[in-house]
Amino acid sequence: MAGALANAVDQRFWNRATQTADRERLDALHLARIRHLVGWAYDHSPLHRRIYDAAGVKPADIRTWDDYHHRLPFTDKPDYVRDQESSESGFGGLALGPEHWQQYFHTTGTTGRFLHEAFSQFEMHKAGTQLCYGLWSQGARPRDSIYFCFDFGMWVGLWTYYWGARNLGLTIVSGGGSTGEQRVRHILERRPAIVCGTPTYLLHLAEIAEREGLDLRRAGVRILAGGGEAGLSVPRIRARLTEAWGAERIHDAYGIGEALFIGQSCDVWAGGVHAIEDVCHSYSVDPASGEPVTEAGGVGEHVVTSYTHLVQPFIKYRTHDLVRIDDRPDHGCGWTWKHFPGVVLGRSDFMVTIRGVNVYPTAVENLISEVPGLTHHYELHLSRRDGMDRMLVRAEAAAGVGALADLAARLSAHLRDNLGVRLETEIVHAGTLPRYELKTRRIFDAREPGARAATTRERR
Amino acid sequence: MAGVVQGTRTRTDLGPLPPPEPELGTGPQLGTGAGSGLGADVERQRARLLAVHAHLAREREAALSPAIERALETAQMYLFLALGYVGHTDALFPDELQGAPTASPSTDPTEAEGVEP
Numbered sequence: 001m002a003g004a005l006a007n008a009v010d011q012r013f014w015n016r017a018t019q020t021a022d023r024e025r026l027d028a029l030h031l032a033r034i035r036h037l038v039g040w041a042y043d044h045s046p047l048h049r050r051i052y053d054a055a056g057v058k059p060a061d062i063r064t065w066d067d068y069h070h071r072l073p074f075t076d077k078p079d080y081v082r083d084q085e086s087s088e089s090g091f092g093g094l095a096l097g098p099e100h101w102q103q104y105f106h107t108t109g110t111t112g113r114f115l116h117e118a119f120s121q122f123e124m125h126k127a128g129t130q131l132c133y134g135l136w137s138q139g140a141r142p143r144d145s146i147y148f149c150f151d152f153g154m155w156v157g158l159w160t161y162y163w164g165a166r167n168l169g170l171t172i173v174s175g176g177g178s179t180g181e182q183r184v185r186h187i188l189e190r191r192p193a194i195v196c197g198t199p200t201y202l203l204h205l206a207e208i209a210e211r212e213g214l215d216l217r218r219a220g221v222r223i224l225a226g227g228g229e230a231g232l233s234v235p236r237i238r239a240r241l242t243e244a245w246g247a248e249r250i251h252d253a254y255g256i257g258e259a260l261f262i263g264q265s266c267d268v269w270a271g272g273v274h275a276i277e278d279v280c281h282s283y284s285v286d287p288a289s290g291e292p293v294t295e296a297g298g299v300g301e302h303v304v305t306s307y308t309h310l311v312q313p314f315i316k317y318r319t320h321d322l323v324r325i326d327d328r329p330d331h332g333c334g335w336t337w338k339h340f341p342g343v344v345l346g347r348s349d350f351m352v353t354i355r356g357v358n359v360y361p362t363a364v365e366n367l368i369s370e371v372p373g374l375t376h377h378y379e380l381h382l383s384r385r386d387g388m389d390r391m392l393v394r395a396e397a398a399a400g401v402g403a404l405a406d407l408a409a410r411l412s413a414h415l416r417d418n419l420g421v422r423l424e425t426e427i428v429h430a431g432t433l434p435r436y437e438l439k440t441r442r443i444f445d446a447r448e449p450g451a452r453a454a455t456t457r458e459r460r
Numbered sequence: 461m462a463g464v465v466q467g468t469r470t471r472t473d474l475g476p477l478p479p480p481e482p483e484l485g486t487g488p489q490l491g492t493g494a495g496s497g498l499g500a501d502v503e504r505q506r507a508r509l510l511a512v513h514a515h516l517a518r519e520r521e522a523a524l525s526p527a528i529e530r531a532l533e534t535a536q537m538y539l540f541l542a543l544g545y546v547g548h549t550d551a552l553f554p555d556e557l558q559g560a561p562t563a564s565p566s567t568d569p570t571e572a573e574g575v576e577p
């Protein structure tokens with residue numbers, strides 16, 4: 001680190017060589033890694049060998065991008081869940097046995113089933129590096145301190161932030177086992193440069209501070225960092241956090257449990273995050289056909305190949321996150337890595353079509369935050385009646401706001417004006433909706449499984 | 461994986477160090493890929509890192525205690541992060557560099573039908 005710190009040429013980037021490489025060089029590296037990884041998985045993971053054999057594909061067949069896109073089969077969560085349920089180990093897609101494992105995790109279970117995950121020690125180190133690109137870009141440097149607003153559990157996301165802090169050389173201050181009020185006081189006492197939490201929880205701490213008459217701006221926090229929810233890329237929530245905390249920077253990280261935090265915001269806010277192309281390959285496909293999305297600005301399902309997770313390889317893995325990918329971003333940060341404006345726009349398995357209009361939950365979330373008199377707390381309830389999708393937007397009024405019917409009408413009009421369809425709205429009193437420390441549950445889908453968008457391709 | 465399991469390879473005899481590996485670029489464990497394409501300075505650093513990795517591997521073979529062996533194993537993990545930063549694609553994790561075959565039979569391009577030489 002001392003060499004790089006002493007040499008001014010590398011100060012802006014965590015790893016300039018790849019972060020600024022042109023698209024053609026990056027794609028060549030991706031293809032080499034993918035080919036290597038496919039061979040590794042075929043040789044060591046019975047699940048992958050079965051999938052590739054069933055498709056009549058050998059690793060040596062995968063030589064070009066066209067081979068990758070059209071010959072190599074997708075993998076999906078049900079493949080791993082079925083494998084973990086039928087294997088003695090209880091893990092799906094294993095390529096390395098328990099003698100290589102350092103830590104066990106599971107996914108958050110937001111889609112109903114936990115996926116068990118095992119990581120080797122090297123993988124945890126590598127997972128930690130994924131956070132360094134973004135945090136470095138935001139100005140975090142060795143010997144800065146970071147405060148973690150949560151208790152560590154089975155969800156890998158928090159742990160990778162911890163390993164990221166270790167890899168970057170940050171001083172770690174744990175807020176585990178503390179109440180919200182205690183955390184506010186810790187932050188005011190310890191004055192960390194960075195505070196890490198979900199956007200909902202960071203806003204919750206601001207509410208607590210206000211209630212207790214404490215001024216979080218006096219803590220001198222420079223960077224608020226987190227992920228797990230859309231909030232850190234929602235302009236109004238970013239503004240609210242900046243105001244409440246007096247922070248200079250908001251750092252967003254996007255990830256999936258299977259490939260970890262593979263998206264990071266840079267120092268030039270452009271409404272989204274970059275793919276961390278040192279650790280994964282990203283592209284998007286039409287959810288129904290599986291064909292790559294090629295048109296500029298086209299929305300597709302995010303498909304990931306992870307170079308970090310080797311105990312359980314995830315290759316051409318369907319995330320079901322709907323994204324836009326700009327593969328040649330030019331917003332002034334200098335990164336050449338793909339950019340996801342708006343980060344996750346919705347889910348291919350939570351897709352809602354109302355009177356012929358695709359409604360993305362993230363778009364609704366952005367619009368809620370633009371209505372004065374509402375807090376950032378809300379829920380989206382999806383249902384189906386008479387063959388038609390419906391969405392109820394339940395939002396929470398700010399403290400002291402009493403005319404809930406008027407507020408509901410204003411929200412409804414704002415949504416209709418911007419989305420082109422009318423959604424049902426309901427406003428509840430301040431403090432009614434639950435606060436979560438970890439990933440906040442905001443979308444409740446009451447539709448029968450068969451009535452949802454059928455984009456999860458079940459393999460026979 | 462070449463039998464590299466954490467904590468099981470400590471050398472118990474105190475004989476001389478194994479002979480050094482061949483010069484950089486001539487041994488299969490030192491990487492046989494065509495290079496990262498990220499520039500000459502990056503490629504030179506990649507070559508130096510591979511040499512360090514090979515040195516660490518030899519030292520690990522000669523470790524006098526589990527403590528030293530484990531410390532060197534951890535050092536190799538950190539070193540391998542640096543290899544990732546310079547576009548190393550011949551291996552995806554440290555143990556792949558230590559005695560593993562450079563290409564498994566399944567990745568032999570000649571195995572695929574219709575592949576041009």
